[in-house]
Amino acid sequence: MLSRVAANLYWLSRYVERSDGILRMLKIYYASSQDSISEFSWKPIIKIYTGLEKQYVQQMEYNSREVLLYLIAGKENANSVTNIITLARENARSVQDHITKDLWQCLNEYYHLVKDPRLIAAFRKDDPISALDILIKQVMLYYGTAEVTMERGEGRSFMNIGKYLERSIQSIDILDSKFGTIDHNPDLLTDTTYWKHLLLSIGGHELYLKTYRQGFEAENVLEMVVLNSDFPRSVVYSVGHINRYFERLKNNNTISDVKELSFLIGRLYSRIKYSTIETIQEEGLHNYLYSIKKDLYSIGNSVNGQYFAYS
Incomplete structure (x- = not known):
């Protein structure tokens, strides 16, 4: 196998796994923020998944909606789910001959879903949990497809x-x-x-x-x-x-x-x-x-x- 192909497959998988971890953490932390009696801080999550300087962390750590949007769709955040899945899709596109058609379609659906303006709107003003569940299920579909179709x-x-x-x-x-x-x-x-x-x-x-x-x-x-x-x-x-x-x-x-x-x-x-x-x-x-x-x-x-x- 060519080193270029191997690298694309390796990073494709790393990016999808990273997005899954981010989505699961956001879901539980958001639910926790709604149950919290005192002011809830997102600082630990921001520190893990972003490279923001301390002053910017302090500006957003108590704003749940802002944190969700930054980690899901923040264009300037290299680790946002949108940017990660864009990279995963680019890797997959270049090795389509080495992955199954079903897996490519599944990843492509994930990409278009995470960029859907209606989904982003849900993070702004609707129920973020439902939107996160949709994305998490798409990752689970990806893993299931990879398991049953990949050589x-x-x-x-x-x-x-x-x-x-x-x-x-x-x-x-x-x-x-x-x-x-x-x-x-x-x-x-x-x-x-x-x-x-x-x-x-x-x-x-x-x-x-x-x-x-x-x-x-x-x-x-x-x-x-x-x-x-x-x-x-x-x-x-x-x-x-x-x-x-x-x-x-x-x-x-x-x-x-x-x-x-x-x-x-x-x-x-x-x-x-x-x-x-x-x-x-x-x-x-x-x-x-x-x-x-x-x-x-x-x-x-x-x-x-x-x-x-x-x-």
């Missing part, structure tokens, strides 16, 4: 490596942001609503209730999001799948010099797999998450250098 070859391996790399980084960012907020407000440590919203934002609420019977506790939330191999958005699950699809690439490609990348992925997966809550706490949660995220970026850079060197 199980190199292209799908690159797509899944991109997907799970993006997903693991997002889970770490969200977890770090939530636990970081506790440092400034220790009362949140025992706030069940706080942890419930975190789990809802990454689709882990139902599994948590089935797994942990003693209610919402910070340590259990941490264990689930980082170490639970049955949770599709946990860090260990995502990194395990990066390892799985990289092994497939190793078996199918003719490049012999992949030792460094293989070592980086294997070392990271083993480190997370054999971590415990106790060892994470000994190291310090922020330091642990920062280290994992740094390794994920190193893997991303190594994938780029090994397979997409043309760029």
